[in-house]
Amino acid sequence: MSTPVFEKIKLIRESERLNKRQFSELTGIAYSSLAGYESGDKKPGVEQIMKILQHPRFTKYTLWFMADQITPEAGQIAPALAHFGPQTTPSSHSDQKTG
Template sequence: MSIETSEKLKLIRESERMNRRQFAELTGIPYGTLSGYEADGKEPGFNAIQKIFSQPRFRKYRDWFMFDEVSPESGQIAPVLAHFGQGDNGLPPSDQKTG
């Protein structure tokens, strides 16, 4: 399952609890350009990707972003995908309550 680049950028930003303005300021990518990546589906170039992953805060998502791979033992993870919900695994819902 490959996710569009625009959605990946948004997931990284939201997982870090940042708004577009904060993400743009931290990475040095102009706000309007970032908005174009996320909302209009424009593909970021090498320089933009380099700006993002030169930030230590985002390096943990690099393998997931580039290759759709994670390696937790190496510190490479995927952002929280909670807003995608659970996939259908064919099992009936649990009657267990959480929280």
């Protein structure tokens, strides 16, 4: 299941520990537009997405943003806060008692 664009933008910003104002200044995207993108009220155009992904700080997220894939060996990762992988993590419980 693909992550919506508005959520991906927010994940990138939060993963880089930037507030909306800082992210807006780095990318050149108006603060009000960014707020609309992150809330899902507005859809960013190609130009706005390119402003984000072409910034040197955010190019590492390009493959994840565009195709929901990562290749760490090529420097393409998902934001630290993004869920990437199985929806649930299986856990095998042992009968060992602790304490």
